[in-house]
Amino acid sequence: MTSQDHLTQSYDIAASQWRTKIEGLGYAAAYRWMIAACGLRTQHAHAIDVGCGTGDFSRALIEVAGPPKCLTLLDPAEQMVATATRSLTHIAPDLKPVVAGLEDAVKHPHDIILCAHVIEHFSDPCAALALLGTQLAPDGKLLLIVSKPHWCNWIIWVRWRHRMIRPTRMLEYFAQTGLSCEWDAPFLAGPPSRSSHAYLVTHQRKTPQ
Numbered sequence: 749m750t751s752q753d754h755l756t757q758s759y760d761i762a763a764s765q766w767r768t769k770i771e772g773l774g775y776a777a778a779y780r781w782m783i784a785a786c787g788l789r790t791q792h793a794h795a796i797d798v799g800c801g802t803g804d805f806s807r808a809l810i811e812v813a814g815p816p817k818c819l820t821l822l823d824p825a826e827q828m829v830a831t832a833t834r835s836l837t838h839i840a841p842d843l844k845p846v847v848a849g850l851e852d853a854v855k856h857p858h859d860i861i862l863c864a865h866v867i868e869h870f871s872d873p874c875a876a877l878a879l880l881g882t883q884l885a886p887d888g889k890l891l892l893i894v895s896k897p898h899w900c901n902w903i904i905w906v907r908w909r910h911r912m913i914r915p916t917r918m919l920e921y922f923a924q925t926g927l928s929c930e931w932d933a934p935f936l937a938g939p940p941s942r943s944s945h946a947y948l949v950t951h952q953r954k955t956p957q
């Protein structure tokens with residue numbers, strides 16, 4: 749069994765309790781705050797939630813900005829995708845559940861990519877960012893949330909063995925992968941303010957010759 753298989757099995761087991769934890773610890777509220785702060789437009793948008801878990805980042809998108817034209821829920825953990833699909837089916841008009849990792853996803857230009865607490869599971873987070881770039885339309889927006897160094901995160905690390913990446917390092921990764929950070933911020937309160945950092949990312953603009 750690969751380490752990815754082990755991780756997927758652990759997330760499958762966690763799926764039934766995940767949404768309760770995300771809400772109880774304040775992450776759902778933090779996701780809503782981020783989407784409002786980014787001023788996203790969802791009309792006509794093709795969106796994808798990479799590593800969707802139980803779909804809570806997507807739910808925040810729909811609640812704050814309205815449903816996108818279509819929404820792909822991508823996660824290698826089958827139980828996560830099934831739970832997310834059940835939770836969102838009545839509020840999202842065109843849902844596409846896909847059980848796969850980012851590395852195996854069919855390339856399609858998305859106007860909006862949501863990706864919360866996923867790239868820190870990759871052995872090379874910069875390679876994961878490059879993969880996200882291949883899924884992003886030329887004028888698309890990537891809403892990325894990544895764990896940062898804080899003692900609170902070591903409690904989570906005991907269970908999930910995830911990476912913690914400094915915002916300064918993330919800016920280096922964006923530059924290396926042809927991406928550009930339009931906005932970034934810590935979360936305002938509670939566990940998200942200690943564990944995570946938010947980024948709004950686009951493709952680097954080509955300067956006219």
Ligand SMILES: C[S@@+](CC[C@H](N)C(=O)[O-])C[C@H]1O[C@@H](n2cnc3c(N)ncnc32)[C@H](O)[C@@H]1O
Nearest residue numbers: 759799800801823824825828849850864865866
């Ligand atoms: C910390 S959870 C976050 C879930 C959700 N984004 C949220 O914020 O609640 C990480 C998720 O990433 C998924 N994941 C793990 N490896 C992945 C990969 N290679 N590609 C895409 N998703 C992956 C896991 O199955 C899990 O659902």
